[in-house]
Amino acid sequence: MTKPVNEREIVLEVLLEITEKGQFSHIILRDVLWKYQYLEKRERAFITRVTEGTLEHMIEIDYILDRFSKVKVKKMKPVIRAILRSAVYQLKYMDSVPDSAVCNEAVKLAARKGFSGLKGYVNGVLRSVARGIDSVQYPKEKMEELSVRYSCPEWVLDLWSGSYDIEVIEMMLRDFQKEKPVTIRCCLNRTTPDELKKRLEAEGVKAEIHPYLPYAFQISGYDHLNDLETFQDGLFVVQDISSMLVAEIAAPSAGAQVLDVCAAPGGKALHVAEKLFLAEAVCGDAACAGNKSGGGAAAGCGIEDQMPPGHVEARDLTELKVDLIRENIERTGLPNITAVCRDASVPDETAAESADIVIADLPCSGLGVIGKKPDLRYKASPDGIDSLVRLQRQILSCAQDYVKPGGTLVYSTCTVNPAENMDNVHWLMEQYPEFILDDIRGKLCPELRDNVMENGCIQLLPGVHKSDGFFIARLVRKIESEGSRNI
Structure with a gap:
């Protein structure tokens, strides 16, 4: 009896969406896994591994195929190309799947997709690859290799x-x-790291504290993340450690007004909102303790009498993205954050000098996260990066205007590229000399302090650091400056 759903056929359809139609792998794969969530864990794991693995190794796979096929990869029919690519990945990187099964299933899949006339070709190429894959010679020039x-x-x-x-x-x-475990951030407004760890382990999840932050965990051993009670109860959010460092470097004080101009899906904005919430809870407790001791509000910080409560406004370009932020706000239960739909590249005069902290985590080439989004390496291009730099500078020119004198601008990207990172910081300071870099060493764990550049910037590198590739800069707007409207 034929199975109603074939994992390799699902892989084929996903690969065609990504490689032929330009869809993003993490979005398509997420949607497909949701659609087929009724499949067994091992079947979903197979779909994920073969899809991501084929994309991750695609240049190498094409190089191998070109040595065994008379028809070069670029000349192949898209369906046949995708079938052969996923099959070569299995032959080279999945010892648990017999070579004969890989070849036979690929031939059957070609026939099911209307290419019965090419069954012999598919079979011949894959049998040749299976016999000769270990003898393939790689280029001798180092960069090409x-x-x-x-x-x-x-x-x-x-x-x-x-x-x-x-x-x-x-x-x-x-x-x-x-392959890396998923990194999560404990929602400190709802639980403690110790309590979260206990609850995760009670659900059968392995949780290890990340060396950079005490409230960050690396988790593994679960099936559906959405099925975990700890997730449903809003006790953690999925977030890379590098992204968490943005809030650490922003370091909001109680009462701060924060604007995140490109916030979706909201991880950094929610993290800052949480820090504000906790800071103000501490201030309230201190003021209350002062009153109880007879010292009045002056014995605490008296924030309630001095300033309005802190707030985060999380913006993004489309209602779809803003809805994602709202969903996460609802799940985590933070009361001091709102989501707004607004284009970050268009100046907002109503927000001029309104924020103590502006977070600008901007669209970028994503060269720091291609381990998680393998197709980004094929979508990026030198011309595309030039366009991104122009967009980044346009958004920065808007974002800087929202910073109060004495306020902070935190600029970040998930890429490893000086043109999008340090070059943009230098450009910003040249264009707006009222901004200077602010030392961030005291806001980082000891393992990262020696990596700070020019006092106010850090470039995290995958493999060198225990994180994605990520860049963060903290700039402060001088209080006494020609550019300030308040002087």
Whole structure:
């Protein structure tokens, strides 16, 4: 009896959506896994691994296929190309699947998709690959060899070679291909790290504290994340450690007014809102303790009498993205954050000098997270990066205007590219000399302090640091400046 759903056929459809139609892998795969959530865990794991693995190794796979097929990969029919790519991934990287099964299933799939006339071709190519894959010779030139072995476009390697030596580049490439546990942030407004760890372990989840932050965990061993009671109760959010460091570096004080101009899905904005909530709870407790001791509000901080409560406004471009923020706000239960639909690249005169902290985590090339989103390496291009830099500078020129004198601008990206990172920081300070870098060493764990650049910036590198590739800069607007409207 034929199974109603074939995992390899699902993989094929996902790959075609990504490689032929330009869809993003993490979105398509998430939707497909939701659609087929009734499948067994091992079947869903197979779909995920083969899809992500094929994309992760696609340059290498194409290189191998071109050595065994008379028809070069670029000339193949899209369906046949996708079938062969996923099959070669299984042959090279999945020892648990017999070579004969890989070849036979690929032939059957080609026939099911209307290519019965190419069954012999598919079978012949894959049988040849299975016999000769271990004898494939890789390019001798180092950059070309790294490009093939780690499936990274050569132009990306050339870009990195201007800043990093070959050993660091290979460390990054190797790290992109490692399987890693999911990183989560404990919602401290609802529980403690110790209590969260106990509850996760009671649900059968392995949880280890991340070395950079005491409220961050790396988790594994679960089936559906959404089925965990700890997740349903809003006790944690999925967030990389590098993203958490944005809130650490922003370091909001009680009463701060915060604007996040590109917030979706809301992780950083919610983290800052949580820090505000906790800071104000401490201030309230201190004021209350002062009153009880007879010292009055002056014995505490008396925040209720001095300033309005802190608030985070989380903005993004579309209602769809804003709805994602709202969903996360509802799940985590924070009362001091709202989501607003607004284009960050268009100036907002009503927000001029209104924020103590502006967070600008901007659209970027994503070269720091290609381990999680493997298709980004194929979507990025030098021309595309030039366009992104222009967009980043346009948004920064708007965002800087919202910072109060004495306030803070936190700029971040999830890429490893000086043009999008340090070059933009230098540009901002040249265009708006009232902004200066502010020392962030005291806001980082000891393991990261030696990596701070120019006092106020840090570039995290996958493989070098225990995080994604990520850049963060903290700038402060001087109180006495020609650019300030209040002077």
